[in-house]
Amino acid sequence: MSEPDLPDPATEPNASTDVESVELDVFLEAIQRVYGYDFRNYARASLRRRLWRRVHGEGRHSLTGLLEAVLHDPQAMERLRVDLSVTVTSMFRDPQFFRALRELVVPHLATYPFVRIWVAGCASGEEVYSLAILLREEGLADRVRIYATDVSEQVLEQAREGRMPLDKMKAYSSNYLEGGGREGLSRYYTVDGRWARMDPTLRDGVMFARHNLATDGTFNEFHLVLCRNVMIYFDRTLQHRVHELFDVSLVDLGILALGARESLVGSPLESHFDVIDAESRLYRKVAG
């Protein structure tokens, strides 16, 4: 997992100069054309910080220097790709969000005979296992299919394994209870050395697959789309693209769950949704 996206004073350049901004454009265009990685519409400030960290990490002095390294050395590109991906996650992250899901969204989902859920940007799966536990406790597990996607095959591999560091389970347990958990989290995993192995039956009805929100289209109709802590790394243009993607992917009255750090405020699609919970950013798509 990468570090949280904090400013790093040791590697932070003072300001974006015109030349540097041209170098940045060329850099992003080049890696998109050569490797197919499209970071052109990611939020610039955080992208620059991470790129400059790699500039120093590769012993270079400029973005052009870094570009030379990554174009001629796929391993340098791989190191960069890992550094550009923020994959930090946790189980029952923001417990209030899970409480709101239980109280406000589950009763709505329960009205459908069969429920399709898309978890976009699922990272190593902690959010998906949390959701699967919640749905089991609410009696919906048997009629739900969860499509959990991420751009990174590496994190999806971890997600499929369903293995969490044991030393994190104490914090996850208290998140679980705060989020309205009905049992005890330990009921859902077995201990294997330093690892907690999630009950494999939680993966019944879950499909993990690669999907790039920047370039790929919709692939089904969903009753709930959950996407948290992903679009904060995108610029407005890409955020709008993703909002549109979610809009066309939801059934009428389907729920969009963005979590506390993202919202539809200012989006051209804001009027397509009613707010169900302002704090957890739960929206219902308006019919018609």
Ligand SMILES: C[S@@+](CC[C@H](N)C(=O)[O-])C[C@H]1O[C@@H](n2cnc3c(N)ncnc32)[C@H](O)[C@@H]1O
């Ligand atoms: C910070 S994690 C959030 C994980 C989880 N949703 C949560 O809130 O804990 C962001 C995830 O978004 C994924 N991501 C970044 N850009 C993406 C894109 N263009 N398409 C799909 N996933 C993307 C990253 O690989 C990473 O796993």
